[in-house]
Amino acid sequence: MRDQPASHRKSGFRLPVLEWVRDYRTSWIKPDIVAGVTAAAVVLPKAMAYASVAGLPVETGLYTAFVPMGIYALFGTSRPLSVSTSATLAILSAAALGQVAPDGNTAQLVIATATLTLLVGLFLVLAALLRLGFVANFISEPVLTGFKAGIAIVIVLDQLPKLIGIHVVKGSFFHNVYALAAGLPHASMSTVAMGALTIAVLVALEHWYPKSPAPLIAVALGIACVAFAGVQRYGVEIVGEIPTGLPSFVMPDLSLIDALWPAAVGIALMSFTETIASGRAFALSGEPVPLPNRELLATGLGNALGALFGSMPAGGGTTQTAVNRLAGAHSQLAELATAAVTLGTMVLLAPVIGLMPHATLAAVVIVYSNGLLNPEDFRAILAIRRTEFVWAVVALVGVVLLGTLQGILIAIVVSLVALAHQVSDPPVYVLRRKRGTNVFRPVSDEHPDDEDFPGLLLLRPEGRIFFLNASNIVHKIMPLLAQTRPRVMALDMRAVFDVEYTALKMLTEAEKKCRESGIEVWVVGLNPDVFAVLEKAPLGSVLGHERMFLNLEQALAAWWEAQHAIARDGVSSASRHPGQRTP
Incomplete structure (x- = not known):
C-alpha cells in the first residue's frame, strides 16, 4: 500500500478500508x-x-x-x-x-x-x-x-x-x-x-x-x-x-x-x-x-x-x-x-x-x-x-x-x-566549564579539572517549572548558595521549556531573598516563550534586560568584565555591566 502524505491522512475522516482497498496490490x-x-x-x-x-x-x-x-x-x-x-x-x-x-x-x-x-x-x-x-x-x-x-x-x-x-x-x-x-x-x-x-x-x-x-x-x-x-x-x-x-x-x-x-x-x-x-x-x-x-x-x-x-x-x-x-x-x-x-x-x-x-x-x-x-x-x-x-x-x-x-x-x-514524582523533583545541576572550550557541563568526579569561578555560581534546572516543583527547586538551590556564598548566581534556563504563574511567584520571592543577602540573580538562555512570560511578570522588571543573557559565554564575559571593574576601581556592582537581551 502506498503511503499517503500526512496532510491527506489528517484531512477529515476516511474509512480505512477504502484506503487500503484503493491502493491494494494484486501481488x-x-x-x-x-x-x-x-x-x-x-x-x-x-x-x-x-x-x-x-x-x-x-x-x-x-x-x-x-x-x-x-x-x-x-x-x-x-x-x-x-x-x-x-x-x-x-x-x-x-x-x-x-x-x-x-x-x-x-x-x-x-x-x-x-x-x-x-x-x-x-x-x-x-x-x-x-x-x-x-x-x-x-x-x-x-x-x-x-x-x-x-x-x-x-x-x-x-x-x-x-x-x-x-x-x-x-x-x-x-x-x-x-x-x-x-x-x-x-x-x-x-x-x-x-x-x-x-x-x-x-x-x-x-x-x-x-x-x-x-x-x-x-x-x-x-x-x-x-x-x-x-x-x-x-x-x-x-x-x-x-x-x-x-x-x-x-x-x-x-x-x-x-x-x-x-x-x-x-x-x-x-x-x-x-x-x-x-x-x-x-x-x-x-x-x-x-x-x-x-x-x-x-x-x-x-x-x-x-x-x-x-x-x-x-x-x-x-x-x-x-x-x-x-x-x-x-x-x-x-x-x-x-x-x-x-x-x-x-x-x-x-x-x-x-x-x-x-x-x-x-x-x-x-x-x-x-x-x-x-x-x-x-x-x-x-x-x-x-x-x-x-x-x-x-x-x-x-x-x-x-x-x-x-x-x-x-x-x-x-x-x-x-x-x-518525576516532575516534582527535577534536577538542578552545578555547572563548570571544560578547560580550553566553551562547553559547560554538570560537576562530575570524572572531570575534576573543569573550571569553576569563585563568586559565580552556575546552575542549570531542567524541565517544566510549575507549582508542583518550584519549591523543590528553590530548596535545592538554597544550600548551594549557603555553601558557595557567591556574588552572582546565573540560572541556565535553556533546558526549561515553561514557567507557570505560581512558580514565577516563588522564584520572585527567592530572587528577593537573594538580593537582600547580597546575591545577584542572572538568567541565561531563555527560550522565546519563557522570555515572553518572564517579561510580563514582576520578576522580569526586577531583573531587567542587563541581567538576561543569550548564553553562558555572554554571562561569563559579563562576569569577567565586572571582576575587572572591581579590580580597577573597587566598585562591587556587576549590574553596571550589561548583558544582552534574550530575543
Whole structure:
C-alpha cells in the first residue's frame, strides 16, 4: 500500500478500508490469505482457551475471533494487527462477571458478557470521539510489565486445577493456593497426563519448529486422544456440546450497567493499550504508524457490535499479530481471512471442537501466559532504574493479592504517582566549564579539572517549572548558595521549556531573598516563550534586560568584565555591566 502524505491522512475522516482497498496490490492476495489462515491456527485455540479463563463457553472465543476481527479490518489503521481476546482481557472479564453472575449460570453469563462487552465498546468509541488516544501513555512500561506478570501468575493459578482434574472454590490468592495444595492428593492422573502431553508438544514445537501452528497441533492432538483413544473414560473432562452455526443475537441487560461500568473502563483501557502496543510493534518501516484515536474507534465498534453476537471483550494480540506479520500479511485482508476461517469453524467444526479436553485448553493458556511473566524484563528495569523496578513489583503484587480489577487501578495510580514524582523533583545541576572550550557541563568526579569561578555560581534546572516543583527547586538551590556564598548566581534556563504563574511567584520571592543577602540573580538562555512570560511578570522588571543573557559565554564575559571593574576601581556592582537581551 502506498503511503499517503500526512496532510491527506489528517484531512477529515476516511474509512480505512477504502484506503487500503484503493491502493491494494494484486501481488499481496496470496500472502495475505496464507497469513490470515496461519494466524487463525493460533487465534482460534487461544481464543477458546481464554473464553474458558473468563468462565464462558468456548464458543464465545470463536465469536470474539469473528465479529471484532472483521469490524477491525474495516475501521482499523494497523495493517497486520490481529484482533480477538487476550489473557489479560479474559482474566479482567472473569473478575467482572464473577460479581454479577457468581453462580456461573450460562444464560446469565452470556447476557452479562454482552453487557460488559457493549460497555467496553461504548467507552472506547466515546474515548475516540473525545480524542483520548494519549491516555494509553498513562501506564508506564515498568508498571505495565508488573501488571502483566501479575496477570500471568493469576491465570496460571486459575488454570492449574483444570490441568490436574480437580475442582476448587475460587477465592483470594492465598485461598486458591491453599485449595490447590489441598486438592493435589485428589488429582486425576489421566488428566495430568493429558495436560503434560499438551505442554510437552507446545514447548517442543516452539523450540524446534517455531513457525509451526503449535496451538492448533496441540489442540488437534487432544481431540484425537478423545476421539480415538476414548480418554474421557478415564476421567478426562471435555468441553462438551458446542452450538453449530452463526452466533445468535444477544440482548444486553441494561440493569447491569451500574455494577459493570467500572470494570468496563479498566478493560477498555487495557484493550486499547494492548491494541496500540501490538500495532506499533509490528509496523514496518515506511508503513503508517497506527493512529491512536482511529484505533479506539475501530476496537470500540468491534466490541460494541460483537457484544450483540455473544463475543467477549476484544483487542489486538501481540502473539497472533506477530504470527500474522511473519506469515506475510501486507494488509487488513489477512484479518478478513482469519475471520473467514473462524466462520468456517463455527459452521462445520463445532462438533469436533466439543471433544477438546479441558486439560488441553488449560495447558495452552498456561504455556502462552508465561510469556507475560518475563524475569528478564524485571532485571533490565532493575539494571537501569531501581525505583521503577519497585513500581513494577508493586503493580505485580497489587494484581496478585488484591485482584485484577484493583490491580489495574493500582497500575494506573502507580504510573501517575511515578509521573508526579518525576516532575516534582527535577534536577538542578552545578555547572563548570571544560578547560580550553566553551562547553559547560554538570560537576562530575570524572572531570575534576573543569573550571569553576569563585563568586559565580552556575546552575542549570531542567524541565517544566510549575507549582508542583518550584519549591523543590528553590530548596535545592538554597544550600548551594549557603555553601558557595557567591556574588552572582546565573540560572541556565535553556533546558526549561515553561514557567507557570505560581512558580514565577516563588522564584520572585527567592530572587528577593537573594538580593537582600547580597546575591545577584542572572538568567541565561531563555527560550522565546519563557522570555515572553518572564517579561510580563514582576520578576522580569526586577531583573531587567542587563541581567538576561543569550548564553553562558555572554554571562561569563559579563562576569569577567565586572571582576575587572572591581579590580580597577573597587566598585562591587556587576549590574553596571550589561548583558544582552534574550530575543
